[in-house]
Amino acid sequence: MLDVGRVREDFPILRQEVHGRRLVYLDNAATTQKPRQVIEALVRYYETSNANIHRGIHTLAARATEQYEGARARVARFIGAGGPDEVVFTRNATEAINLVARAWGDAFVGEGDEVVLTLMEHHSNIVPWQLLARRKGAVLRYAGVTPDGRLDLDEIRRLIGPRTRLVAATQMSNVLGTINPVSDIAEMAHSTGALLLVDGAQGVPHLGVDVSRLGADFLAFSAHKMLGPTGVGVLWARRELLEAMPPFLGGGDMIAVVRPEGSTWAELPHKFEAGTPNIADVIAFGEAVAYLEGLGMANVRRHEEELTALALERLARVPGVRVFGPASAAERGGVVSFAMESAHPHDVATIADGYGVAIRAGHHCAQLLMRALGVPATSRASFSVYNGPDDIEALVEALEGVNRVFGEGHGRAAVR
Ligand code: C6P
Numbered sequence: 001m002l003d004v005g006r007v008r009e010d011f012p013i014l015r016q017e018v019h020g021r022r023l024v025y026l027d028n029a030a031t032t033q034k035p036r037q038v039i040e041a042l043v044r045y046y047e048t049s050n051a052n053i054h055r056g057i058h059t060l061a062a063r064a065t066e067q068y069e070g071a072r073a074r075v076a077r078f079i080g081a082g083g084p085d086e087v088v089f090t091r092n093a094t095e096a097i098n099l100v101a102r103a104w105g106d107a108f109v110g111e112g113d114e115v116v117l118t119l120m121e122h123h124s125n126i127v128p129w130q131l132l133a134r135r136k137g138a139v140l141r142y143a144g145v146t147p148d149g150r151l152d153l154d155e156i157r158r159l160i161g162p163r164t165r166l167v168a169a170t171q172m173s174n175v176l177g178t179i180n181p182v183s184d185i186a187e188m189a190h191s192t193g194a195l196l197l198v199d200g201a202q203g204v205p206h207l208g209v210d211v212s213r214l215g216a217d218f219l220a221f222s223a224h225k226m227l228g229p230t231g232v233g234v235l236w237a238r239r240e241l242l243e244a245m246p247p248f249l250g251g252g253d254m255i256a257v258v259r260p261e262g263s264t265w266a267e268l269p270h271k272f273e274a275g276t277p278n279i280a281d282v283i284a285f286g287e288a289v290a291y292l293e294g295l296g297m298a299n300v301r302r303h304e305e306e307l308t309a310l311a312l313e314r315l316a317r318v319p320g321v322r323v324f325g326p327a328s329a330a331e332r333g334g335v336v337s338f339a340m341e342s343a344h345p346h347d348v349a350t351i352a353d354g355y356g357v358a359i360r361a362g363h364h365c366a367q368l369l370m371r372a373l374g375v376p377a378t379s380r381a382s383f384s385v386y387n388g389p390d391d392i393e394a395l396v397e398a399l400e401g402v403n404r405v406f407g408e409g410h411g412r413a414a415v416r
Contacts, residue, residue, distance in 0.1 A: 002295060002303045004388035010035040010291075011386050021356025024394040029174050029202060029335050029382035030360050031224045034288070038228060041287040045280045053279055054253055054270070068279050071286030072269070078289045079219065080210035081236055085268040088235040088242070089282055093201040094124040096220035096235035097168075099272065100197055101128035103245040104218075105166075111137035114163040116194075118143045118151055118180075119372045120173045123365045125199045129168060139163075145372050149176040149325035157188050164194040171203025175364045175378065176325035177308065177332035179207065186215025195241070201225055206304055206333045206384075208297030211236055227385075228288035229281040235272070242268050249274040292385075300385055304334035307383045311336050311392050318399045320407060324373060334383035337364075340399065342407035345379040351405060352379075355398035357391075 008014050011033050016023050025033060045067065051060035053068050069084065076084045090096045105128075109115070115129050119142050133140050141164075143156035151169070160167060167189040172179050182198055189196040197218040200209055204219070205226035211219055218241070223232035237245075247254055247265055251274035256264040265271040292300060309329035315321050320341035326332050340348050345361035352359050360380045363370045370376060381395055 001306055001388070002299055002385055004386060007295070007386045010037065012036055012039070014386060018356040018358070019354050022394070024355075024357040024387075024391045026381040026383065026387065026391060026395060027358045027360045028384035028387070029225070029364075029380065031230070032205070032227050032384050033386065034229065035227055035291050037291055038284045038287045041284040042229065042280055045283050050280070052276055064279060064283075067283045067286075068277070071282050071289075074286045074289050075234060076236075078293065079204065079234075079236055080212040082212070082239055086236055086239050086242065088237075088269045088272040089277055090220075090233040090235055091231055091278070092224070092233035093199065093220045093222040094233070096233045097124055097197070097199065098128045099235055099248045100218050100220070100237070101132045103248040103272070104241065105129075105132040106135065107244075107246055109136050109138050109165050112163060113138045113165045114141055114159075114161065115139075116141045116143065116156065116159045116164055116167045116189075118145070118156065118169050119368045120145050120151065120176065120178065120366065121168070121170055121368065122174055122199065122201065123367070124201070125168050125170060125197075126368065138165075142368070145176075145178075145369065148327065149173075149178050149373075150331075151178065151180050151185075153181070153184065156185065160188050160192055160194060162192055164189070164192055166195050166197060168197040168199070170199040170201075171209070172207060172333045172335070173325070173366075173369070174202050174335060175337050175366050175369055175380065177335035177337075177382075178325055179203070179331055179333055183213070183215045190215070202333060202335070205292075207301055217241060223281070223285040223288060226288055227291055228285035231278045232281045232285045239268065242272070245272075247271050247274070251275045253277075295385060303385065304383050305329050307387055307389070307392065308332060308334050308336060310389055311381065311383075311395070314392055314396050315399070318396060319403060321399060324378060334387075335380065336382070337378040337380045339375060339378055340402055340406075343402050343405075345377045347406065348379040348399070348402050351402045352395070352398040355394060355401060357394050357398045359395070 051064040053065040141159045195217040198216040200221040204221040219236040224230040254274040349361035
């Protein structure tokens with residue numbers, strides 16, 4: 001395991017108490033906390049380097065540009081991209097997926113063409129395709145999940161056919177934690193000439209990724225789920241795809257020449273970054289990536305797998321708790337969704353908060369999956385590098401507290 005005590009020292013927010021208890025932050029799939037290295041990078045940028053980028057020739061402009069492009073190069077190395085020009089900064093993973101749906105989808109998907117999705121997708125990887133389907137008369141097909149929370153690979157294989165233009169699937173479910181076999185799905189997609197978009201919002205922060213081996217054509221993820229600031233996302237795509245795609249947004253910084261009758265576009269990746277970008281947060285995101293590299297993504301993964309194994313084992317012993325998703329921690333990232341017989345997920349989260357334990361409750365922006373699981377909502381604990389076994393124990397104590405408040409005896413339902 002990582003040296004959690006040392007890691008925690010880097011996260012000032014964790015030094016506080018909530019309701020008189022140590023803050024136990026287990027809502028990392030929603031957003032992670034930020035180490036002081038990231039916070040200090042923001043302050044340092046505004047105190048020493050603030051200027052607009054790519055435009056000025058004065059010292060500050062050059063410094064800001066160098067730091068912004070330096071962050072891009074670091075992100076590109078982190079994911080094994082062919083070069084920094086394959087990394088487009090967006091506001092978040094959601095915008096990265098919308099960019100593909102708009103720029104690539106509008107140009108290359110036609111009436112009757114098909115997009116294959118899965119029922120375990122976040123709404124960010126569903127709604128942009130629904131909008132595209134409506135614009136273009138395309139057809140969406142959904143692969144289901146097995147009762148133990150895996151992707152139904154036979155179904156996805158059956159659904160991919162000659163009309164499939166794109167398969168869009170998550171690397172890791174934000175509800176079940178399930179890790180999907182992305183390379184296998186890529187092979188299926190490519191066998192019929194379709195492309196694969198991978199939603200890496202949960203996978204990239206916790207599993208790491210090497211796009212040179214992943215088999216994906218597009219990858220979307222968010223900085224704020226990987227110790228970085230809010231307001232920054234990434235679209236990675238193979239260079240020739242980005243070159244073939246028209247721009248998504250028009251404006252400053254994305255053009256080569258503007259004439260009354262029309263314009264030509266800047267080189268990659270600037271073609272897709274219209275207007276002044278989120279300079280400070282991109283630079284601070286570079287620090288977040290450096291922080292993860294310092295820990296080592298293999299260590300991050302091992303740490304979170306061990307925590308997940310412990311959580312699965314401990315939750316199984318709390319009366320009335322039912323965990324969703326694969327039984328083995330090796331097949332899942334650090335996300336554990338569960339239901340309690342004694343209480344509604346929102347009540348579970350409210351009582352947990354009284355113990356200082358932050359978990360999420362709700363549909364987790366995955367209503368199709370909730371319907372497939374047959375529940376309206378779940379409670380969810382999700383882990384990061386600063387979580388340790390003591391946090392799992394705090395969660396278990398909170399859930400035992402839920403049973404005491406709502407349950408009769410062993411967590412039998414007192415409230416419906
Ligand atoms: N999931 C959660 O609590 P944005 O909001 O663009 O940064 O990320 C969207 C997104 C896309 N895909 C997956 C798999 C995700 O988990 C998320 C964000 C958060 O589960 C907020 S709903």
